Amino acid sequence: MPALAQGLEGEDLANLEKGLQAALGKGFKDLTPSDAVKLTMPAIAESGANVPAEVEVALPQGQVKAIHLFADKNPTPHLVAVQLMGGLPYYASRVRLAETTAVRAVVETADGKLLLASASTRVTVGGCG
Amino acid sequence: VTGRKALAQALERPEALYELPPYGDYTLLYYADLHGQLRPHYYMEPPNLLAPRPLMGRPGYLAGESFLRYYGLERGSLMAYIGTYLDFPTLARRFGPVGGAARLTALIKAQKEQVGGKALVLDGGDTWTNSGPSLRTRGEAMVDWMNLTGVDHMVYHWEYTLGRARVEELEKKLSAQVLSYNTTDDLFGDPVYPAYAVHPAGRYTLAVIGLTYPYVKVSHPEEFSEGLSFGVREKELQKVVDELRAKGVDAVVLLSHGGLPLDTALAQRVRGIDLILSAHTHDLTPVPLRVGRTFLVAGGSAGKVLVRVDLRLKKGGIASLRARTLPVLESLPEDPAAKALVEEVYRQNPDLLEPIARVESLLYKRDTLYSTLDELACRAIEAAHPEVEVVFSPGTRWGTTLLPGGVLTLDRVLAYTGSTYPEVYLFRMRGERLKATLEDIAANVFAPDPFFQQGGDMSRTYGLTYTLDPDAPSGSRILDVRVRGRPLEPDREYLVAAYGGRLQRAGVLVEGHTPRPVHEYILAFAKKEGRIDLKPRPNVRVLGRNYRIPGGEA
Amino acid sequence: MAIRMLIRFTPAKPKAGEEYKFQVVAQHPMEPGTRKDAEGKLIPANYINLLEVYFEGQKVAEIRPGPSTSANPLFALKFKAEKPGSFTVKAKDINGDTGEAQAKLELA
Ligand SMILES: [Mn+2]
Ligand SMILES: [Mn+2]
Numbered sequence: 001m002p003a004l005a006q007g008l009e010g011e012d013l014a015n016l017e018k019g020l021q022a023a024l025g026k027g028f029k030d031l032t033p034s035d036a037v038k039l040t041m042p043a044i045a046e047s048g049a050n051v052p053a054e055v056e057v058a059l060p061q062g063q064v065k066a067i068h069l070f071a072d073k074n075p076t077p078h079l080v081a082v083q084l085m086g087g088l089p090y091y092a093s094r095v096r097l098a099e100t101t102a103v104r105a106v107v108e109t110a111d112g113k114l115l116l117a118s119a120s121t122r123v124t125v126g127g128c129g
Numbered sequence: 130v131t132g133r134k135a136l137a138q139a140l141e142r143p144e145a146l147y148e149l150p151p152y153g154d155y156t157l158l159y160y161a162d163l164h165g166q167l168r169p170h171y172y173m174e175p176p177n178l179l180a181p182r183p184l185m186g187r188p189g190y191l192a193g194e195s196f197l198r199y200y201g202l203e204r205g206s207l208m209a210y211i212g213t214y215l216d217f218p219t220l221a222r223r224f225g226p227v228g229g230a231a232r233l234t235a236l237i238k239a240q241k242e243q244v245g246g247k248a249l250v251l252d253g254g255d256t257w258t259n260s261g262p263s264l265r266t267r268g269e270a271m272v273d274w275m276n277l278t279g280v281d282h283m284v285y286h287w288e289y290t291l292g293r294a295r296v297e298e299l300e301k302k303l304s305a306q307v308l309s310y311n312t313t314d315d316l317f318g319d320p321v322y323p324a325y326a327v328h329p330a331g332r333y334t335l336a337v338i339g340l341t342y343p344y345v346k347v348s349h350p351e352e353f354s355e356g357l358s359f360g361v362r363e364k365e366l367q368k369v370v371d372e373l374r375a376k377g378v379d380a381v382v383l384l385s386h387g388g389l390p391l392d393t394a395l396a397q398r399v400r401g402i403d404l405i406l407s408a409h410t411h412d413l414t415p416v417p418l419r420v421g422r423t424f425l426v427a428g429g430s431a432g433k434v435l436v437r438v439d440l441r442l443k444k445g446g447i448a449s450l451r452a453r454t455l456p457v458l459e460s461l462p463e464d465p466a467a468k469a470l471v472e473e474v475y476r477q478n479p480d481l482l483e484p485i486a487r488v489e490s491l492l493y494k495r496d497t498l499y500s501t502l503d504e505l506a507c508r509a510i511e512a513a514h515p516e517v518e519v520v521f522s523p524g525t526r527w528g529t530t531l532l533p534g535g536v537l538t539l540d541r542v543l544a545y546t547g548s549t550y551p552e553v554y555l556f557r558m559r560g561e562r563l564k565a566t567l568e569d570i571a572a573n574v575f576a577p578d579p580f581f582q583q584g585g586d587m588s589r590t591y592g593l594t595y596t597l598d599p600d601a602p603s604g605s606r607i608l609d610v611r612v613r614g615r616p617l618e619p620d621r622e623y624l625v626a627a628y629g630g631r632l633q634r635a636g637v638l639v640e641g642h643t644p645r646p647v648h649e650y651i652l653a654f655a656k657k658e659g660r661i662d663l664k665p666r667p668n669v670r671v672l673g674r675n676y677r678i679p680g681g682e683a
Numbered sequence: 684m685a686i687r688m689l690i691r692f693t694p695a696k697p698k699a700g701e702e703y704k705f706q707v708v709a710q711h712p713m714e715p716g717t718r719k720d721a722e723g724k725l726i727p728a729n730y731i732n733l734l735e736v737y738f739e740g741q742k743v744a745e746i747r748p749g750p751s752t753s754a755n756p757l758f759a760l761k762f763k764a765e766k767p768g769s770f771t772v773k774a775k776d777i778n779g780d781t782g783e784a785q786a787k788l789e790l791a
Contacts, residue, residue, distance in 0.1 A: 042360065043581070044580070046344060046359055047351055047358075049753060049754070050346075050358065051753070054759075061763075071751065074751050075750075076751060079748070079749055079752065080747065081746075081747040082745070082746050082760075083745040083747075084744055084760075085741075085744060086738060086741065086744070087705075087760045090759075091746075091758075092758075092759035093748075093753075093756065093757055093758055093759065094752070094753040096713075096715055096751040096752065097751070098717070098751075124347060124569055124573050315757075316689065316708050316755070316757075317689075317691050317708060318757075356755075637723060
């Protein structure tokens with residue numbers, strides 16, 4: 001098991017596997033953790049309904065076919081698929097996270113590899129002032 | 130140590146307290162967390178501030194004896210009355226009620242005059258709501274008061290519970306400038322407020338940066354701040370500080386609603402902040418704190434004190450400072466305009482001050498786990514809905530204190546329950562979920578890293594008892610949960626009542642129950658009882674800490 | 684109902700050869716289908732599931748969101764400025780509602 005995938009808060013590999021199979025027809029074992037993929041998530045969400053997510057890929061433009069985001073604990077783990085035809089390897093958005101979860105950026109390269117970066121975001125029901 | 134001793138003595142002679150010899154180049158007059166308290170009242174500091182182990186004994190978690198020890202104060206002194214729960218009823222009778230908008234205004238004006246006007250008046254936030262007058266005027270009474278007091282800058286937190294639209298409406302009237310580097314519009318992430326303001330300070334310049342409470346959306350229903358985002362945004366703060374340094378600003382001050390633990394962490398992690406004026410956790414710092422090269426001064430709460438910080442500036446920073454925590458005592462003069470404003474609000478809302486019941490035991494709000502005012506709210510809900518098995522009451526830091534022999538009024542009830550979402554909900558929730566909720570709140574309160582703390586004290590539970598292990602990992606801090614004395618059954622549904630939070634959204638609402646504000650329950654209960662005599666009955670056992678409630682047998 | 688969208692370039696006028704951010708914000712509730720209303724009833728799913736970005740008539744990106752993108756969603760991409768031209772964004776949600784927005788990229 002890749003070191004990057006262990007000990008993350010909110011990890012749920014079984015649920016993630018379902019999402020990976022549905023979206024890519026591949027499983028967690030087919031992913032290669034890569035430092036070229038940088039996934040920026042807040043360590044703690046201000047609001048689970050609105051969590052900024054950003055993916056930057058340090059690879060030449062033509063080598064990145066698509067960027068995917070997954071959240072282990074979401075009922076539908078696949079958050080988005082972004083096909084890049086003319087853009088730089090970058091994607092940012094705001095996503096809903098159901099609870100504290102591991103988040104994955106999966107990058108499809110032109111040569112058919114699936115690169116992985118993981119992060120974890122804590123979502124709480126909160127306290128009061 | 131001698132400095133602390135000298136300070137302790139000075140605090141015994143109030144006249145020496147308010148007439149300060151000139152010092153330095155520029156003065157900041159700072160108060161925080163007023164929570165709409167316009168009239169003098171009592172406010173007892175918490176008997177316990179349970180800390181995550183790595184933060185034990187640090188400012189932000191100093192209650193009672195440890196507060197006195199840390200700041201070198203004598204038991205029974207004025208500052209012991211202001212800063213601790215110790216001997217509270219006795220000291221309250223000796224020193225009298227604290228706060229009140231009319232005296233706070235007069236004190237601010239007098240201090241400003243003492244320094245020949247070379248001062249900024251700064252409001253640390255949590256000003257516009259949580260009291261009868263503030264809620265009845267939807268914040269306007271507070272804005273009027275700020276305007277006549279001459280506040281220069283403020284930051285927000287509970288202000289947003291008035292709703293974003295109302296906040297923006299009040300801003301049109303507000304003469305103070307709102308500062309925030311960490312409030313952005315959700316459209317494209319643009320800043321909503323100026324991040325800072327730069328002021329000339331004699332031969333030097335001084336910048337004030339504003340930090341809005343980072344977790345507005347976690348602590349309150351999200352719709353109140355729709356379309357806005359907050360967050361700590363440490364890197365952006367560093368950018369702002371660097372930008373000010375590059376401009377040649379001499380002193381950089383952060384007006385922060387981050388709370389003392391988070392502000393301490395920010396002082397460690399962000400370079401170049403000279404002084405943090407800290408709000409939100411309602412702490413008091415009778416002696417200024419120092420973290421690396423950053424000074425920290427907290428602003429107290431409930432109108433209890435005005436903090437005066439005199440700065441001796443130098444090229445590129447603060448050479449030294451003198452900070453004095455000035456209690457707002459009954460013996461101080463009142464500002465006539467502020468007094469008239471307060472009287473007018475109460476004249477228009479005469480029901481607020483009608484006597485409801487006699488108070489025969491000490492009623493207070495603040496503690497990490499339990500308070501007698503929460504007990505009162507929960508008993509009132511139980512009296513109306515005897516079928517309810519568990520009641521939740523929010524662990525807000527704001528509130529008030531009533532002494533034995535006092536009188537309960539709607540004004541005092543709203544001082545600890547008054548919010549824009551006061552409704553009591555009845556709902557069903559599985560045992561497993563109840564425990565998970567407590568774990569989640571505990572994970573929040575006892576997070577060893579202040580960057581992961583969002584919100585106030587633990588929600589209070591009634592009908593439900595448990596053992597708390599603050600040092601256990603997340604998910605295993607809550608042990609031996611019992612409902613009405615019987616072990617919690619994970620698969621059974623419980624009938625729960627809660628107010629002032631969002632817990633009901635995680636359960637299934639009871640059909641046919643129309644939510645009513647909690648203060649209506651308390652009023653009805655107190656009227657029927659005629660007298661309130663609540664011996665503390667703390668319902669949480671704490672492992673690894675000496676958790677005690679005065680008068681409680683736990 | 685047509686989906687309204689706003690487009691922004693950062694910097695507003697990039698220099699030739701410079702990277703710029705391309706952001707689209709859509710006015711849409713993005714209901715995931717798992718949220719409950721005040722009465723506890725499930726709010727039906729309704730979210731944008733396709734967003735196509737064209738530059739000078741040529742597709743440069745295609746975004747397929749699932750049910751978990753935030754309300755009033757933001758989609759951000761990056762491009763390298765080569766020539767001025769016109770961006771078109773087309774959006775469609777799972778109920779078949781569509782929207783289109785245009786913005787002109789000018790170079791400094
Ligand atoms: Mn407060
Ligand atoms: Mn606060």
